[in-house]
Amino acid sequence: LKRPPGVVPSRPTGGPRCKAMYANPSHASQTVYYPDGPHVYGAMAGDGSAPFDGCKGAPRAFLRGQRRRMNILPLGVALFVPWFLFAVIFGAMSFSIHYNLPGITYSVLGVGFLVVLFMASLAAHSVKQRLTNDPEHAPTWYVFLLLACFIAWAAGACVGDVNFSQNMAPFYDITNLNLYTGVDPGSSGGQMLMDAGRILFTEDARLDLTKSMGFKSTQMYCVAPVGRRSNTSDGQLERLLNYDFWAVGIGCCTSDGPGFHCGQFSNPHAHGGLRLMEDSHRAYFRLAVQ
Known part of the structure; x- marks a missing residue:
């Protein structure tokens, strides 16, 4: 039976938000246009059309896709494992274990490399699964973890x-x-302190800048003897028979006379020094002393 012209059919029931529209009011009794059709966008419902199921299913093309939930475990592993690996390797290579037990240090380095190889095997397996069109395997996490490690x-x-x-x-x-x-530069000789690494002098120890000197060989090697202040009221430095302790520096003096200005040379409270451990500079400082 055909509906009389101008009669609008009621909205179909049984589906989400199904709208009925007429392409032409004069043909309202014959043709109904459903823009939210279940199978084809813009499908015509009416004479000669496929049966309509009452909008029981929304069009798949217009459904909002389900978001994939972020797995917090791979995120935490990708964040903390490379950081922890760097901290362990850096600590083993930097501190006293490298100085006292170098064998253990390189063993730790080898174990760290085994961790990298394990991550490489996981990444290779994941990529292989992805190449076989397995949608459950995504190599992103493992590849990133391999590179980060x-x-x-x-x-x-x-x-x-x-x-x-x-x-x-x-x-x-x-x-x-x-x-x-408590080393007195006037009475203590260098032969007595051959194993010294750190020396704290007496309070009356001072640098004798009048006897400073420099030797240039690509760089300026500067030296100044450690003297002792006299007990007189003027506070002048005593003239010692031997100067066994010298302050040294590079690029902080002139070669033609006094001009030593290395480190804490003018600090009256500086009474200590560290032993020169760089053998490559020792010969040049010795030439400056001579």
């Missing part, structure tokens, strides 16, 4: 070794030598 391992080893050789090894060399306090 390798960078952490390499950076920890390289930066730790540089820090050890330039900063920590000289410190450990100094602390392994003896400490002498």
Whole structure:
């Protein structure tokens, strides 16, 4: 049966937000246009059309896709494992274990590399699964974790070794030598303190800047003897028979006479010194002293 012209059919029931529209009011009795049709966008419902199921199912093309939930475990692993690996490798390469037990240090380095190889195996397996069109395997986390762990391992080893050789090894060399306090530069000879790493002089010890000198060989090697202040009221420095203790520096003096201005040369409260541990500079400082 055909509906009389101008009669609008009631909204279909049984589906979400189904709207009925007429393409032409004069043909309202024959043709109904459903823009939210269940199968084809813009499908016509009416004479000769496929049966309509009452909008029981919304069009798949217009459904909001389900968001994939972020797995917090891979996120935490990707964040903390490379950081922890860098900290362990850097600490093993930088500090006293490298100085006292180098074998254990390189064992830790090897174990860290095994961790990187394990991450590489996981990444390779995940990529292989993805290439076989397995939608449940996404190689992003494992590939990122492999790259992050390798960078952490390499950076920890390289930066730790540089820090050890330039900063920590000289410190450990100094602390392994003896400490002498109350050393009088006028009465104590250098032969008595051959194992000294740190020396604290008496309160009347001063640098004798009038006897400073420099020797230039690409760089200016500067030296100044450690003297002793006299007991007179003018506070002049005594003339010693031997000067066995010298303050040294690079690029902080002139070669043609007094002009030493290295470190705390003008600080009246500076009464200590560290032993020169760099053998490559020792010969040039000796030439400056001579």
